[in-house]
Amino acid sequence: MNKITLLLGIMLCMATLAEAQDQPAAQDAESLRKRNEADQRVYQMAMRYNDLPVARMKLFELMERNPTNTRYPELLANLYFEAGQFTSAAVSALDLLERNDQSITGLEIAAYSLEQLGALDRALPNFERHYLLTGNLFSLYKTGYMQYSMNRQEEALNSVNMLIKNPKASEEKIGFPTVNNETQEVSLKAAALNLKGMIYMYQKNKPEAIEAIQQALEIDPNFELAKDNLKEAQKM
Template structure:
């Protein structure tokens, strides 16, 4: 969710406030609307500064109601819900925005992670898939692959992990895995994808291919504990 936090920071720095999208031919009403928007934006920024999230959300809701065609405010509202751990509200806000703008990478990301947190993997999966298609984010592709595997979509999962493995960026990008001592072990995304590939083959009772995938994973990250454990299990099949 780093991109979401960056987006929030950038939007908070903007000094101008977008006008309502509907055309208003009355100059006086236009000026009144502009002033109301600017006032609510200032209160919103102060509320964020003082971590007064209820006030910040209220001002965003007012801005959304007054500017229904401005997608900036719904993105900020969905982000606030997500960062506060209100995943149901975050998911609803993101899905509402996607109905108006299905190209919003922020809304896709929030919807995907929120639905995942709520245990709705079958609903989260298409949002992770679309987020990857729009942004090229390999972590979203890995999340897609893992969910495809969890939902018994093995051929789709294999296709996704192979896409990660072929992408040169996967060697440099890192992903964290929890360890037994409540720590986090970081390995390359390519090593993680190869480990997942081995797990898929294990699920298919394909011992030889599973062992090969785990060995390839460990050749990239020799200390990768999960791949080590999976390799032992594959050899005992």
């Protein structure tokens, strides 16, 4: 009888000890949840009042407290980008991509921020990967244009041909500045054909350049940039 009583006592002590150990863990999880919710509320208020320094500080605190949650660094990178702080945006986006190379937000912000900083060789892989993961045709156009700008003409030609063959390129629009400092929207297909003409102009291939640009103008007859390029091509 005494052995049974002793055994029951040991088991009771063990159960009490386990419960005591679980309580701090549960309390810590609850405390973390409450702190996160409080910081998220402050972040939302800061965004409502356009107080970006406070919003960024709360995101830093949330990132430190929740290192596996990529939503907070995505929001931070976006804040930097929207504020025109392209160096900070690029660095924060690249840090995010080290943790999650599938982050669409990270790829997009890294690509555009690095482009703004003139780092085309670093921006290009992010545009390429963004297109591969999303099928975004504007990213494909940017890929082709950057390849052209970096004198990678055969790669650029391959990119624009992919874009021209895509049926959705006739439906989507892209904006170009005009001489009146306005924005002229044309179809992505017309833009790609114009870029194709520019590539052929660079390669001194006059007939192919004129043909591609004329095809662009058949789609968008008022495309100012294509009109200017056609004049240049005809002078070759």
